[in-house]
Amino acid sequence: MDRRRLLQSFAAGAALMALPAGRVFAQAGSGTPTAAFHALLDKIAQEMILSDPETLTMLGMDRGPKADARFKLSDRSQAKIDADKAQFIEGMKAVKAIDKAQLPPTEQTYYDSLEFFGDTVMEGYDFPYGGGMFPSPYTVSQLGGSYQQIPDFLDSQHRIEAADDADAYLSRLSDFAKGLDAERERMLADFAAGAVPPDFVIDRTLTQMAAITGTAPADSVMSQSLARRTAEKNIAGDWAARAQAILTADVYPAIQRQADALQSVRAGATHDGGVWRLPGGEDYYRFGLKYFTTSSMTPDEVHQMGLDQVAEISARADVLLKAQGMTQGTVGERIAALGKDSRFVYPNTDEAKDELIQELNSQMVAIMARMPEYFGRLPKSPCDIKRVPKAIEAGAPGGYYLSPALDGSRPGAYYINLRDTAEWPKWTLPTLTYHEAVPGHHFQIALQMEKPDTPLLMKVMGFSAYSEGWGLYAEQLADEIGAYENDPFGQIGYLQSLMFRAARLVVDSGLHHKRWSREQGIRYMVDTLGDQESSIATEVERYCVWPGQASSYKVGHTTWVRLREEAKARLGSRFDIKGFHDRGLDLGGVPLTVLEREMRAWAP
Known part of the structure; x- marks a missing residue:
């Protein structure tokens, strides 16, 4: 699963952050608890999942009424993160204001998953680095940062069927440079808070950045992808040259600015890789x-x-x-x-x-x-x-x-x-x-x-x-x-x-x-x-x-194996492997505490 699914799960959970709690709960409050909760879930989806351009593309929903999303990337600025944090806190108040005991079993499962995520993220907000939403103390690393994610995102997920899709690709390429600079500002804040990556992480990251900027713009996957796919669809235009111009003038210099920021702290970076060395690091782990x-x-x-x-x-x-x-x-x-x-x-x-x-x-x-x-x-x-x-x-x-x-x-x-x-x-x-x-x-x-x-x-x-x-x-x-x-x-x-x-x-x-x-x-x-x-x-x-x-x-x-063996022991000849699998996967992504409760209820 690794990086991409983790990031998608992060985006889904982060949807809580965009919720104006009082307004949503007021809208739903006149109905039943179930109706109120569904209104809350819908509002979360509308405010974050259906407003974040990269998430819409990941989900294949950047068409029709949401077609403008194709022209943008996600906002990576500290201002956006700060605004999201404030809304997240309000959103969690809205979740906790619903009486879980009044919800049907399926909705109780949803509730418990959201509550666990929210309570855990709130713990992350206590640290001066890492953003709270995802446990990584470094904004940019060999595994994280838009330099590492966006080229493949544009190539594998941004669809190109017509000329406006190609225009949207170029618009996103320009937005890429803005996101890189926003991340650089956040990197500097990480450094000031004491979260400088270890030297080997910096070196690996610099190597990957150099592999991108050391490739001629004409040979970059970002320009070649656009050229190849517009040609396959017979979309007329000098798309490759336009992409190369953006890479040369905007994207490559922005990646180099990130590299320079990392290089500036390389001499003082430690070789210790554990987070124990960071302020509050043992608690962070x-x-x-x-x-x-x-x-x-x-x-x-x-x-x-x-x-x-x-x-x-x-x-x-x-x-x-x-x-x-x-x-x-x-x-x-x-x-x-x-x-x-x-x-x-x-x-x-x-x-x-x-x-x-x-x-x-x-x-x-x-x-x-x-x-x-x-x-x-x-x-x-x-x-x-x-x-x-x-x-x-x-x-x-x-x-x-x-x-x-x-x-x-x-x-x-x-x-x-x-x-x-x-x-x-x-x-x-x-x-x-x-x-x-x-x-x-x-x-x-x-x-x-x-x-x-x-x-x-x-x-x-x-x-x-x-x-x-x-x-x-x-x-x-x-x-x-x-x-x-x-x-x-x-x-x-x-x-x-x-x-x-x-x-x-x-x-x-x-x-x-x-x-x-x-x-x-x-x-x-x-x-x-x-x-x-x-x-x-x-x-x-x-x-x-x-x-x-x-x-x-x-x-x-x-946990999965233990729950299966417990179910076999309780059900004996009545145990059905298809039923176990179907029930476990039907729950969707849930914390292990919820999985344990539900699977034990399935096999009482």
Whole structure:
């Protein structure tokens, strides 16, 4: 899931911020509590989701009455953030003014999800950096900032069907430069508050910025995308030259100004990656854990869970490795040797990378054919498989999912980072497909968005522990239904994936709570997992930027599995796997506390 879905969930939750509480509640107050609550949800959607131009495009809703949204990007200024914060506080008052006890069960689920999000964000507002809405203390990093998001957003999500779409693209390109400068001002405020990124984050970010500005405007994805797609639609005009002019005069200089701001603090930046070093940093990590895991687990509990699960999964992997004649060395050393085996490594060429993606598509088709046995409801939207854009692959995660458009105009997609095929031995690929696509994120997110008679806000609301926990549960389900029956190395890859997420618990809490160094985190994961150091380095650097997020996967997975086993024990022969899956996914994105309550009610 990673960056894009997190950002979409952020946008959905942030919708609360635009709510003028008194006016909305007054409008709804004369009806029933249910009517008042639905009016509140509708107003939230109208005020934020349907007024934010990038969110409208992400959802495929920037047509018809909302067509003007295509000409703008989101406002990234501090003034907008301050205004949103004030409205958020009022919005939470409106939510809490509704008597939850008077709501039907479905609406109580919505209420609890909104309340949890709101209460957690309010905790984030206590810190002088990070904005409060999303637990990352840095406005711009290797994973965050418009320089990193907008080029791909314009290429993959801004539709071009006619000349006015191309004009809108150019308008957004100009707006891009304004957003970059607004972020630079916020970066400087972060620095003044004591939130300077660690030196390796600055270096990785500068490398990615240089990859953009070091590319000739004529060769930039931002100009080539417009040129290619207008040509495909036979839209007359010198669109490429116009885009290049904006890049040269506005966008590249604005990116360079951000780079200069980062460079100005590079000499004094620390090498420590944990947020413990920031003002109030230990509390900030607890905020991140609560936000992402939607639990009350302490950093020490997270760390111990990781150590325990790494040991348990490692023992299972040891048995499989020995069955393949691999008996010498630690589990990590044997997996490392397996990863270097030429039988399993694609050549690092574009042709081989195309072949790799074709194989992923074949795997997805094969597993999809089994899904009617385990789900009563299947997504209508298809799922594409794409490469992470080359311009951002150096610092981007290994894989992530992009949700479909609400109107069906764009399918779901999962992206795989192919900067180096050595990072993806063939035996690791099926598990990635099951996690990101079928029956993982694509099932969970597409079904949530396609659910009928659901308020818009609840179609796009999300929580990392629920979503990422489901992604890992999907990996386990694939194993349980026999996806690796004739693929012992693929099953080893599945166990390595589980162990990888368990190791994240150890390293996330190690960095931010136990004050591990970046190198200590990398060495632990390389030794434990046998992964390529290059891929592990970007993983550990990601944890430094998103404190707590890496822990959401295994906390969520452990909850999903525990709830299923509890339901089996209570229901016995009456347990229905389709029913369990359909009920769990029908809830949509919810905190784990809500998931536990609802699934226990399903299996009393």
